[in-house]
Amino acid sequence: xQFCRYKIYISMSIDVTTQHLLSELExxxxxxxxxxxxxxxxxxxxxxxxxxxxxxxxxxxxxxxLNSYGDYYLPKIESxxxxxxxxxxxxxxxWLGSRFTxxxxxxxxxxxxxKDHVPPAKPDARKVIATFIQQQEQLILLLRQAKGHxxxxxxxxxxxxxxxxxxxxxxxxxxxxxxxxHLEQAKRNLN
Amino acid sequence: MIPHxxxxxxxxxxxxxxxxxxxxxxxxxxHEVRFKRKxxxxxxxxxxxxxxxxxxxxxxxxxxxxxxxxxxLVFTYPPSFGGVFDAFLQQTPxxxxxxxxxxxxxxxxxxxxxxxxxxxxxxxxxxxxxxxTAAASGLMERITELQCFSAEERFRVLLKxxxxxxxxxxxxxxxxxxxxxxxxxxxxxxxxxx
Numbered sequence: 506x507q508f509c510r511y512k513i514y515i516s517m518s519i520d521v522t523t524q525h526l527l528s529e530l531e532x533x534x535x536x537x538x539x540x541x542x543x544x545x546x547x548x549x550x551x552x553x554x555x556x557x558x559x560x561x562x563x564x565x566x567x568x569x570x571l572n573s574y575g576d577y578y579l580p581k582i583e584s585x586x587x588x589x590x591x592x593x594x595x596x597x598x599x600w601l602g603s604r605f606t607x608x609x610x611x612x613x614x615x616x617x618x619x620k621d622h623v624p625p626a627k628p629d630a631r632k633v634i635a636t637f638i639q640q641q642e643q644l645i646l647l648l649r650q651a652k653g654h655x656x657x658x659x660x661x662x663x664x665x666x667x668x669x670x671x672x673x674x675x676x677x678x679x680x681x682x683x684x685x686x687h688l689e690q691a692k693r694n695l696n
Numbered sequence: 697m698i699p700h701x702x703x704x705x706x707x708x709x710x711x712x713x714x715x716x717x718x719x720x721x722x723x724x725x726x727h728e729v730r731f732k733r734k735x736x737x738x739x740x741x742x743x744x745x746x747x748x749x750x751x752x753x754x755x756x757x758x759x760x761x762x763x764x765x766x767x768x769l770v771f772t773y774p775p776s777f778g779g780v781f782d783a784f785l786q787q788t789p790x791x792x793x794x795x796x797x798x799x800x801x802x803x804x805x806x807x808x809x810x811x812x813x814x815x816x817x818x819x820x821x822x823x824x825x826x827x828x829t830a831a832a833s834g835l836m837e838r839i840t841e842l843q844c845f846s847a848e849e850r851f852r853v854l855l856k857x858x859x860x861x862x863x864x865x866x867x868x869x870x871x872x873x874x875x876x877x878x879x880x881x882x883x884x885x886x887x888x889x890x
Contacts, residue, residue, distance in 0.1 A: 535733060536798070543863045550886055631882040642734055688697045 523596045524652055526674065530681045531648045537684050538641040545691070546634050553630035557694050562624065567691040568637045569624035573682055575640035577621075577664040578676060581649065585659045585673065586650045596656040602675025609682035611689060619665045641684075648677065698728055700751040700803055703775050707749070711830070712823040721837040722820055725809035731796045737779075744783035746804040751775045753800030754864050756873070757792050768873040770835075771797075771861070778802065779832060797865050842875055851872045851884045 545553075545564065553565045561571070598606075607613065618624075658675035663669050671679070702725055708714065708722065726749065731737060738744050740760065750772050757780055759767045768864065769792065772778035782793055783790035787807060814821040851874060854861065862885075871881035 531732075538733070542866055546867050547862055547885075631878075631885075635866070635868055635878055639868070642866070645732075645734060 515674060523594075523656060523674070526596060526656075527648050527652055527677070530677050531645055533639055533681050533685065534644050534648065537681075537688055538638065538645070540692075541634065541638050541641065544695075546631075546638065546694075552695070553634070554627060555694060557642060557690075562690065564691040564694050565628050565630035565633050566624035566626075567634045567694075568619060569628040569685045570622055572633060572636050572688050573622045574680060574683060575626075575637075575644070575666060578661065578680060579640060579643055581661050582651075582673065582676065583643075584648050585661065586647060586654060590654050592655060594655050594657055596672070596674040598675055598678070599672055601669070602671050602679070605671070606675065606678045606682045609679065609686045611686065621664065644680065648657055651677070698726065698803065699789060700728065700749075700801070701726065703751065704749050704803055707775050707777075708823060712819065712826045714817075714819040714823065716820045718817045721817065722823075725813065726803040727805075727806045728815075729802050729804055731797055731802075732801050734794045736793055738783075738790055738792075740791060740793055741789045742792075743787060744780045744790050744807075746779060746806055747781070747784055747810055748772075748778035748794075748804040749805075750776055750778045751801040751842065753796055753798040754861070755796050755800055756869060757794050759792050766872060768869055770838075771865070771869075771873065772870055773858070773861075773864075777827060777831075779804075781828065785828070797869060802841060834840070847876050847880055848884060848888070849889065850876075851881075852879045855888075 545568070548564070554563050555565050607617070651673065654673070656677075657672050659673040660670040661673060661676050664672055704726060705719065705723060706720065714722065729749075731753075737748075737755070740759070747850060751774055754772070755772045755778055757769045757772070757778075759769065761767075776792065780790040780792050780794050783792075785806060810820075810824070829879065841853060845853065854874060867881055868878055871878050874881070876884075
């Protein structure tokens with residue numbers, strides 16, 4: 506009897522930490538989505554296609570770049586979350602996973618986009634924004650679905666090298682940080 | 697007192713003024729609930745257990761056919777009533793989904809409570825009849841618009857009725873509501889600046 510109670514207590518405390526991570530990522534995604542809905546989708550074509558002052562990506566290109574990650578990861582995450590749940594466990598970021606997410610933080614260097622993630626010069630801006638919004642809605646649903654799954658055990662090959670796999674928890678963290686990075690970049694084009 | 701109950705009181709008095717005792721009885725059966733973005737509140741084939749009063753956020757009632765094609769019938773936003781009202785009043789399985797398009801706050805009342813109040817107070821029943829009549833009238837107007845108005849006219853009517861909706865809701869839902877594809881909606885958006 507005592508033992509049982511102990512076990513229940515442990516499994517609850519484990520859940521809290523992982524759920525906290527997922528809720529935090531959902532809140533960040535919610536804010537990013539609100540920005541896309543209230544601002545980005547209402548901008549006119551010219552502003553969306555305007556390169557940055559330094560000749561960098563336009564808003565449409567920034568979002569195209571983000572969509573290329575969503576196109577790759579979201580269907581993979583979705584199909585993995587359809588599989589029966591493993592036991593839940595406390596999520597622990599891998600060394601590589603946390604490094605990828607850290608690289609995305611503001612001020613942490615500039616990186617060249619990988620071939621498949623380089624946007625065309627003039628993507629269809631309205632379509633790009635609509636796709637971005639659609640993907641963030643989907644991401645929010647996936648973050649909710651992930652509660653109760655083992656975020657350590659589900660591993661997904663990364664988009665730029667199919668040989669390297671990241672834990673689902675790291676993939677989520679990376680995606681949200683990466684979105685943040687390029688939305689900040691897009692925002693700078695508005696000033 | 698529950699927050700938002702005063703805006704419910706105001707809406708009720710605007711539709712059908714009641715005596716204070718009747719109004720108090722009516723207002724006593726509502727409870728606050730919150731939902732996040734993209735949560736399905738009522739599913740097709742389920743009973744609609746509640747009548748909703750929208751305090752915050754935007755929601756939609758929509759139909760999905762066997763191929764997964766969606767038809768957005770109505771949006772709800774504050775201060776108005778929400779839910780699948782035909783399924784609610786008939787207590788039959790809903791043909792539609794009711795979902796949040798943004799984080800939302802509601803007051804809601806159960807069918808049993810509303811039914812009891814309608815039996816006990818004539819004014820509540822009259823209020824319900826007037827409310828449903830207004831909803832039916834809105835739907836008839838919308839069917840007329842769908843059949844007679846050009847895409848551009850429908851777009852203008854929507855923006856006149858709900859000027860802030862462009863900033864609140866992903867445009868794909870607006871395009872779906874207006875019965876046009878996303879490309880046409882974008883063209884109108886580029887052309888017509890309000």
